[in-house]
Amino acid sequence: MLVIGISGSPRKNGNTDLLLDAVLEGSASNGAEVKKFYLSDSVCSGCLGCGRCADTGSCNIDDYISEIYDCIGRADAVILTSPIYFESISSWMKTFIDRGQFLWSNNLDQSHSKKGLFISVAARLNTDFVCVEKTIRIFFKTLGFHQEKSLLFPGFEEPGSILDAPFALEEAREAGRKLVVERSH
Numbered sequence: 001m002l003v004i005g006i007s008g009s010p011r012k013n014g015n016t017d018l019l020l021d022a023v024l025e026g027s028a029s030n031g032a033e034v035k036k037f038y039l040s041d042s043v044c045s046g047c048l049g050c051g052r053c054a055d056t057g058s059c060n061i062d063d064y065i066s067e068i069y070d071c072i073g074r075a076d077a078v079i080l081t082s083p084i085y086f087e088s089i090s091s092w093m094k095t096f097i098d099r100g101q102f103l104w105s106n107n108l109d110q111s112h113s114k115k116g117l118f119i120s121v122a123a124r125l126n127t128d129f130v131c132v133e134k135t136i137r138i139f140f141k142t143l144g145f146h147q148e149k150s151l152l153f154p155g156f157e158e159p160g161s162i163l164d165a166p167f168a169l170e171e172a173r174e175a176g177r178k179l180v181v182e183r184s185h
């Protein structure tokens, strides 16, 4: 089983990154192969809206994001992470999601046998994450993935401050283990 994590924060070892590590650790502890991508490792093109994918079923752009989508094709579970930026997902994650437009025009496996999980952290304690959840829900639906309950943690601003909340990291590890365990039944 392959579990891949896609980090939408430019802060390595930041809060969402540490939570992603904990999820991947949980999945690996249950025997999964895990792989992580940092979207900020490469500046990629946004969707050009050229519409060619509607004819060909694939994206005309070839860059790091294309590599990630190739890997998603082989994955059994995909974890997306994004910090809250201006009450939305980061531009890194939005660019990645928009580039998934080619999937919309493909004949996707709609069996929902693959799993999707979203992780987000916000500084403001009363953040409700409603805005980001909608985008993520539509994305996983487009992929034909079954979406697991998101891990959403308000009230953490400084990089690494999530380490002060062991409950959050344990919840993330448990979510990672669950991605693997429940699939094998």
Ligand SMILES: Cc1cc2nc3c(=O)[nH]c(=O)nc-3n(C[C@H](O)[C@H](O)[C@H](O)COP(=O)(O)O)c2cc1C
Residues within 6 Å of the ligand: 009, 010, 011, 013, 014, 015, 016, 017, 082, 083, 084, 085, 086, 087, 088, 121, 122, 123, 124, 125, 127, 156, 157, 158, 159, 160
């Ligand atoms: C450009 C930018 C915009 C942000 N906007 C918000 C916001 O609208 N609401 C909020 O609660 N936190 C906001 N934050 C704070 C981050 O969500 C918070 O620091 C989070 O822990 C960062 O996660 P990371 O360490 O994984 O990058 C913003 C941070 C940045 C850099």
